[in-house]
Amino acid sequence: MMQEMQQSAEKSAVYTQELQQQLEAKTEQLEREIRDRHIVEQQLQTSERKMRAFFAAMTDLILVLDTDGNFEIAPTNPAALYSPDIDIIGLTIEHFCLEENFQWLQDKIQRVLETQETLNFDYRLTVDTEAKWFTARVSPMSENSVIWVARDISDRKEAELALHLAQQQSESLLLNILPKTIAEQLKQSTDAIAEHFDEVSILFSDIVGFTPLSARLSPIDLVKLLNEMFSKFDKLAEKYQLEKIKTIGDAYMVAAGLPVQRKNHAQAIAEMALDMQGSIQQFSLENREEFQIRIGIHSGPVVAGVIGKKKFIYDLWGDTVNVASRMESSGIPGKIQITGDTYELLKDRYVVEKRGQIFVKGKGDMITYWLIDRKADKLSGEKSQSTQNSHPA
Numbered sequence: 080m081m082q083e084m085q086q087s088a089e090k091s092a093v094y095t096q097e098l099q100q101q102l103e104a105k106t107e108q109l110e111r112e113i114r115d116r117h118i119v120e121q122q123l124q125t126s127e128r129k130m131r132a133f134f135a136a137m138t139d140l141i142l143v144l145d146t147d148g149n150f151e152i153a154p155t156n157p158a159a160l161y162s163p164d165i166d167i168i169g170l171t172i173e174h175f176c177l178e179e180n181f182q183w184l185q186d187k188i189q190r191v192l193e194t195q196e197t198l199n200f201d202y203r204l205t206v207d208t209e210a211k212w213f214t215a216r217v218s219p220m221s222e223n224s225v226i227w228v229a230r231d232i233s234d235r236k237e238a239e240l241a242l243h244l245a246q247q248q249s250e251s252l253l254l255n256i257l258p259k260t261i262a263e264q265l266k267q268s269t270d271a272i273a274e275h276f277d278e279v280s281i282l283f284s285d286i287v288g289f290t291p292l293s294a295r296l297s298p299i300d301l302v303k304l305l306n307e308m309f310s311k312f313d314k315l316a317e318k319y320q321l322e323k324i325k326t327i328g329d330a331y332m333v334a335a336g337l338p339v340q341r342k343n344h345a346q347a348i349a350e351m352a353l354d355m356q357g358s359i360q361q362f363s364l365e366n367r368e369e370f371q372i373r374i375g376i377h378s379g380p381v382v383a384g385v386i387g388k389k390k391f392i393y394d395l396w397g398d399t400v401n402v403a404s405r406m407e408s409s410g411i412p413g414k415i416q417i418t419g420d421t422y423e424l425l426k427d428r429y430v431v432e433k434r435g436q437i438f439v440k441g442k443g444d445m446i447t448y449w450l451i452d453r454k455a456d457k458l459s460g461e462k463s464q465s466t467q468n469s470h471p472a
Contacts, residue, residue, distance in 0.1 A: 140213070142227040143220065146192055148185050187217060188225055195219045201232070212236040273384035279336035280348040280378040280421060281400060283407035284312070284355060287371040289329040305329065308370075311358045318354075319347045324395060330407075334395060337383050345378050345424035349450055352376060352415045374415040375406025376450070378424055405439045406447065415450040422448045429453055 144150060183202070191198050197218040204211055213229040220226050286292070286308075293301050309326055316323045316333050324332040333351065336344030352374050363370045379399035385391050402418060410416040422431055430451040439445045 140227075140229040140231070142229070143224060144188060144227055145224045146188065148181065148188060187215075188227075191217045191219055191225050192222065273382055273386075274338070275380065275382050276337045276340065277380050278340070278342075278344060278378065279334055279381050279399070280344045280376060280424075281332070281334045281381070281395065281403035282348050282352055282374060282376050283404050284331045284352075284372045284374045285407050286329040287373060287412040304366075308359075308362055311362065312355060315351045315354050315358065319351050321347060321351060322393075325392065334381075334383075337381070337395075338393075345376075345421055346428060348376055349415075349421075349425055349429055352450060353452065356413070356415070371412040373407050373410040373412055375403055375408070375410050376415065376417045376421050377403035377406055378418070378421040401441060402439070405442065409437060409439060409447075417448050417450050419446050419448070425450065427454075 142150065187198060187200070197216060199214075199216050201212065201214045204213060210233075211231055212233045212235075214232050215227060215229045217225050217227045296304065305326075309331060312331050312333070313323060315321075319335070321333050321335045322337060324334055326332070333348070335341065335347040335351075341347065355372065355374065359370055359372050377399055379397075379402070381395045381397040381399045383393065383395050385393055406416045406418060416434065417425070417431070425431060430453070432449045432451055434447045434449055436444050436446050
């Protein structure tokens with residue numbers, strides 16, 4: 080009996096020892112698992128902090144949207160789209176844009192899902208009443224969702240707009256100085272530009288009594304007066320599609336038939352000359368002071384172009400220029416003097432009187448004419464044409 084009890088006690092001790100060993104092993108394993116889990120948790124926390132810092136540093140807006148435009152994952156850089164304290168999961172992109180913009184954005188999502196191809200584009204969106212520009216890259220994530228990566232390019236767009244406006248202003252300034260065809264040539268090359276024109280008409284005008292006028296007015300008032308007067312002439316040049324060449328003091332020079340050639344160059348310059356007389360009469364009434372101009376016109380060949388490297392100017396050279404200038408200087412206040420060459424081009428459509436033979440410096444004796452007015456039949460024809468244009472059949 081005692082022997083059996085001793086054996087039973089020995090078995091119990093062995094069993095207890097085995098259980099103790101198992102318990103110690105389990106405890107050690109549990110402690111090891113706890114340590115491993117703690118390490119993993121620390122790694123996860125570190126990874127999460129890094130990921131949060133990474134997303135917080137991103138300026139791009141990254142959205143994950145389903146086919147209906149619902150947010151599946153909160154976006155990065157939410158401030159670019161909405162107030163960060165809004166819980167957007169379950170909301171649609173429509174919540175943050177106008178209805179027409181939502182439909183457009185949803186169409187983009189549908190296109191990406193249908194084609195399963197990446198789409199790149201720029202778009203404009205109103206965010207909190209402020210218009211913003213974004214460039215987007217939308218790619219499929221699954222059959223029912225897309226990842227939408229957008230970058231705010233408003234500053235770039237503003238810079239591009241400012242650059243475009245500056246280019247337009249530069250272009251406008253250039254075209255205000257040079258003819259368009261010449262400006263285009265200068266953009267390609269800064270070499271001297273010269274072109275021969277067989278048939279052009281040139282007009283010179285000069286203010287009568289300018290010297291005593293300049294002595295009477297202050298420089299500023301004198302410049303204002305010239306600006307007002309020449310601005311009227313500029314409008315006439317634009318009206319008849321003529322090329323203003325330059326002003327020198329109180330002299331105004333304009334040409335017809337260049338840089339684009341035209342057959343009616345003499346008629347166009349005659350129309351401006353007659354209108355200049357009317358313009359001066361109106362100018363005199365507005366300023367309550369009588370002003371008169373002399374006008375001289377000549378037709379013939381010239382060389383036109385741009386020379387030099389700085390302060391470009393489109394200018395004309397040749398005997399035709401000199402003769403036109405002499406027609407003005409040898410004229411009479413309030414009159415339009417033309418040469419025989421110009422007379423031949425105008426005699427059928429304008430009232431012209433023969434002045435007779437005069438001595439022209441550098442040319443000798445010349446027969447010149449006065450351009451008086453348009454012929455009555457020409458005026459009737461123009462009125463009839465105007466009526467037809469106004470009341471087409």
